[in-house]
Amino acid sequence: MPITIYNNASDKKVIGKTLTQVSVESYILLDDCSIINPQLTMKYASGVLTANYAYIAEFNRYYFIDNVTVLKASRLKLDLSIDVLETYKTQIKALTCIVKRNANVFNKYLDDPYFQSSAKKQIQTKSIASGQFYPNSLSDATPCFVLTIAKG
C-alpha cells in the first residue's frame, strides 16, 4: 500500500501546512495498530530518514513521522501519529465558532491577561485653564473679604 512521504516546513499547529513531497513508498503495517498512531515498515529509502510527514491514502489521513528505526535487511520502521488538523482541514475551516483570540481579528478593548506592563508608569498632567481664582493678583483694594455681621 502506498504512503506519500513529505517534508513539512510548518509548525505542528498550522492548518494548511507547507509540504514538499519526498517520495511515494510501499508499506506494510507492523502489527494490528490504531490509525491514530500506526507503526509500519517499508523498504529502506534514504529520503525517508530526513522526512517528517506522511500521508496514507488508504486511511485518508496525514501523519507526523515521530520516529524512524532502521531495521535489518534494508528496511525501515516508521512510528506515526495523526495530524488531525491537516487531515480534517476542510471540515475545520468550515466551522463557525466563537474566536477567543486571533492574530489579525481582535478587539483591543477586551482585557488581555497576557498583557504585561512595565513597573514604570507614565505620568501626564493636563491643565484646565479657568482663571477664576487669582490670589496672586489681589491687592488691599480688592473686595475679597466677606464680613458677616448681626443685622441691626
Add this chain to the structure above:
Amino acid sequence: MAYTVTYSDVKDKSNAKKYTAQNPSIASIIKQLNDFYSANGEIKLEGMTNQGLVCCKFSTGSSGGKAGLANIGTGIASEYYPTGYYANIEIGTSKLIAHVKVTQVKNITISTPFIYPLVNKTGANWNSNYPYFSDTVVYSLAAWRAAHDTDYIVTGIDFYDNTNDTSISVTNQRTKFTPSNLIYNYDVYQNMSFSSVSRIDGNMIGDGQGDALYPLYRNFIESIVNNGFQDSPSVCQVFINSLQTGACLYAGDAVNTSCGALANNGQCLKTFISLNALTFWLNSIGLPFTYSVTEATSKPTTGFTDFVPSGQPSDTTGGGSGTGNNMNDDIIQNSPSITPVSSFNKCYAMTQYELGILSTYLWTSTFLTDIKLLFNNPAEGIISCKMFPFSLTAHDSNHVGASEALKIGNVTTTAMGCPISSGYNAYFSMGSITIDEYYGSAMDYAPYTTIQIYLPYIGIKDLDPAEVMNRTISITYIVDISTGAIIAELWNGTQLLYTFEGRMGIDIPISSTNAAQFATSMALTALSGASGIIAGVAAENPLIVAGSVLSTAKSVAGNQFHINKAGINSPSAVLYMPQNPYIIFGRPIQSLASTFGATHGFPCNVSKQLSTLTGYTEIESPILNSISATKDELEQIKNLLETGVIFA
C-alpha cells in the same frame, strides 16, 4: 529601477515638512503621512479605516517632486494643492471590498508603431522637467507586443458593502456601493461612480486619460507619462517601470479602435499591467479586493477584517430582560432665588484696607459703649470674616451694592463695605477638558490607567477612567460665601458625574475669641476623618484615643508639606497651591513583544467562519459535530483549537 519619492505636508505651506524616501511602498508613504497628521492632531488617517485620498507626486532622479495630503474626508482639495502635477492614491474605506474587473490584452491594434525612447534625454520630445524613470525601453511594436500581449487592462471597479461579512452567502449577497462625492472634491473624481464605468478609454474619468484603475495608480502612471507627452499627436509611447507596468499613450482614434469618439483631441491613455503587478499594487495600497464577482458578492473575504464602527461592539448581546432605554434626562443646575446670605445677618464685601479701618474702630470707646447695649461681648456683633481668592464685586456686580458705612447692630462705624444681597451668584465655571484615549485599547482604562483631578481648595480626587474617557468634562464650582464651603461639580454635558466638597473661605480671626474658634475650626478640619478619637472617647478606651491622636498628629504634620488626596487642605495654605484644575493621567508602559500577536493572538470574542481567519487562533468551546472523525480525533481537534492553532 530605483526611484525617489519626495512628498510634503502642505497643511502649512510656509512650514511644509518634506519627506524623501527611496523605493517606498505606497503603504509606507501613507503610514508616514498618517503618523505626521496624527501627531499634529490635524487629520487622522488609519489605513483603511477612514476614507480619503492621499495626493502625492512621485519623481525620479534629481528632478524633484512635491506632494501633499489632499482632501481627507471632506476637506477641500484645492486648498492643499501646491502647483505642480499630482498623482493620487485612493484609500477607499475599510467597509468596502472592491471587485476589480480585468480583461486580458490581446492583439492590440496600433497603427503608428513608433515608440519614443524615454531614456533619450536629448530627443526632441524630452523635457528635462519630466521624470527619468526607466531604462527599459521598447523600440518596436513587435517587442512591445511580445512584452505585453498577455497583460491585463482594468476595465472597471465595483465596490461592495462589506459590513456583514460573516453572513454573506449566495442568497444574502453584498450590495453595491456607489462612492459619494465626499470621496473627493477634486474635479477629476467628483460625482464619479466606479460602477458606471463601461468602457476603458476616453474621457470617462477626466483629463482625457480614462481608466477605471486611474485613481489607484495614477501616481505611477504620472511618474512615467507626463502631461507634456500628450502634445505629440502621432506617437505612441510605451514605458515600463520597475513594477513591469506598461503605460501606453496613444494619439488619435486610429491607434486604438476601442477608443471610439474621444474628447481632448482623441487622446487617451491605456495602462497595461501584469496580473502579478496589479495584485502587488492592490495589496500595497491595502484595498480589500477580488477579481471574482462571485467572491465580491457572495463569499466571505479571507483575511479581511470586518468593518466595525468605533465604539460599537459586535456579537454582543444583553441579558434579555432590560428595557434597553438608555435615554438621558438632563440634569439641571439649580438657581435659587433665596439663599442664607443676608437673612438674619448682613454680608459685606470689603477690602483689606477697609478691614483695617474697622479693626481700629472696634476698639474705640464709642463703639464699645454702644455695642454693649446689644451684646455682652462686642465681638459677638461680628459673625465671621472670610477671605476669598477673587473679587466679590467683579464676580457678580449685580448683587453687590454701593459702598456704605458698616452697621454693627445699631452702631454705624467709620468703615465702608459693599452690601451683598441674597441672590449673589455663587457659580464659577472652572473650564472643561476632553479626555481622549492614549492607546485606544483596554490599556486606557482601569486597572491600567488611572485618572485623577486636582481641584483648587479641594485636593486631588480619583476619577473612574471608564466614566470620563472620550468625554468632555466641565467643572463648576459653587461657593457659599457665608460659610466658605464649596462644592465642585464635574459634568459631562447635562450629566452630573461627580461632586466634591471643599472649603475656600479663609477665616480671619477678629478677636482672641474669634481666633480660638478659628484654631478650633482648623483643628477640626485637620482631624476630619479621625473618628477613632471620638469613638475611643465614647468607649472610654485610652488606647484607642492615644493611638488616634498620634496617628492624627502624624497626618496633620504630613499635610503641611504634601497634597492630601482625600481630605481638605488647610484653607490659607491652598492660596499657595495651583488655582486652576488639572488632570493627572497615570498610564502604564506596556511591554509588548513584536511577535506577541503571532504567538498568542489578541482577544477577539467574535463568531467567525474559521476559513476567514489567518494566523494564531484560539477557539472557545468548539462544536465539532459536523466533522466525521473518531472520538479520539475529535478530542484532539477540540484540544488543539482551544489551546491554539495557526491558520496558514
